[in-house]
Amino acid sequence: MHNWLLPEYIEDVLPADAARLESYRRQILDLFRVHGYQYVMPPMMEYVESLLTGTGHDLDIATFKVVDQLTGRLMGLRADTTPQAARIDAHMLNHQGVSRLCYAGTVLRTKPDGLARTREPLQLGAELYGHAGIESDIEVQRLMVKALQLLGMRILFVDLSHVAIFASLSHIAQLGTQQERALQLALQAKDAVRVQELITNLPEKSRKAFIALTQLNGGVEVLEQARDTLPDTPEIEQALHEMVTVADVLSSNEVTVTIDLSELRGYQYHSGMVFAAYAHGYAGPIALGGRYDEVGAAFGRARPATGFSLDLRGALQALGPAILNKGILAPVSDDAELMAVIETLRGQGQVVVEALPDMLLNYSELACDRTLQKVDGRWQVVAV
Structure with missing residues (x-):
């Protein structure tokens, strides 16, 4: 057994990659700040x-758990900061109006996840509370979109879905x-x-609707097809209207909006529109988000909420190897x-390193x- 071996899917981040990660972490947090999002740790x-309260089964199995030696209670290492x-919005800040929070930090997961296939993602996110x-x-x-473009991803695809559609169909059936x-x-x-x-064993109308969900994916024209295919309930009509509105706003030369109504990630957790961002050169979603209005109820205040997060390590992996900016060596002198x-x-x-006596x-x-x-x-500065 080698003492220096790390657990599987846990790794050191060496100087060049660490410098790039920290540079982009600061830039994204600055972007959040100028949009009014306050940093929490x-x-x-x-x-x-x-x-885990209100987050569903998926987050439970992703969470490392340990026993608190002070109280004997079960504790968890966060697998998601959202x-x-x-909790901070509902219990600590207790704002009556809209609050905007952002964060940046390591999360730990029991199994490798995301683009970087790591159990230790560097998660950055922004959450908006108090507006439905x-x-x-x-x-x-x-x-x-701005955060991902800051990372150099100029052409993006934003995929939309809405959990209220499946919830309405489940209620009907x-x-x-x-x-x-x-x-x-x-x-x-x-x-x-x-x-x-x-x-x-379901009625024919419900069978057709659930089968349609497996086929309703593609461009924004899918939303019109959904109106023609799915039951005409207020919840489904509202969900389709919301996605049309977002698609009209986001669509541009640099952002293509797509639809996938079978996308039900975090169904027990989310309560409205869910979305994911993709880009060329990446095998999966770079950022994920959605509306989760019920989570705050576990902390005594059910607040409307929507937000997104990304794993910065995964987001940067397609940029190629990081290059450490070179410094200047200076002699030690008074x-x-x-x-x-x-x-x-x-x-x-500029990085200036002072040469120590007898240093190689x-x-x-x-x-x-x-x-x-x-x-x-x-x-004077002279090239080596």
Whole structure:
């Protein structure tokens, strides 16, 4: 057994990648800040009741659990920061109006997940509380698009769905809890054969509607097809109207809106429109989000809520290997002029490394490609 081996799907982030991650983390948080989102830093560990209440089965099995040695109670290492943000809004801030929160930090998951296939994603997200209208869904999705474009993804695809459609169909068909869960999983897996097996005993109208969900995916024209195909209930009509509105706002030369009405990710968790962002060069969604109006009820305040999150490590993987910016090697000296030049360079954002006495001058290991030398009586930067 080698002492230095890390657990599977857990890895160190070395200097070049760490520098790039931190640079983009700051830029995205600055983007959130100028849009009015306030930064919060929830704890890595909480009692499981707080972490998991209202979030559904999927988050439960993704959460590492430990026993608190002080109280004997079960605690969890967060697998998603969104429930913590909902707790802060509902219980700690207790705002009466709209509140906007953002976060950036590591989450831990029992199995590898996301684009980076890691159990330790670096999750960044923005959440908006206290507004139930379509305007807040649009604000959050626009912010998601801006964040991904900041990372260099100019051409994006935003995929929309709405859990109210499946919920309405389940109510009409009077599905039991187990059948509803099984059907939701089959639709999420795009398993049309399994869907057929699960609905054989339903009325013909319900069977046709659930089968239609497996086929209603593509461009925004799918929404008109859905109006012609699905039952005419107020909940379904409202859901389709909301997606048409968002598609009209987001669609542009750089953003293509697509529809997939069988997308039911987080069905027990979300309460309205759900969305995912894709881009060329990525095998899966880069960012995920949706409306989750009921989660705050577990903390004493059921607040309207919508938001999104992304794994920054996964989002950056298609950009190719990171390149560490090279620095300047300076001799150690009490020369006042040299010290003034070093401080000026550092003030400009340049990396200046001071050579220690008897140090092996390996410029590659020191990440330096220039040096400070005295030329014609003045300290100057010279290429190595």
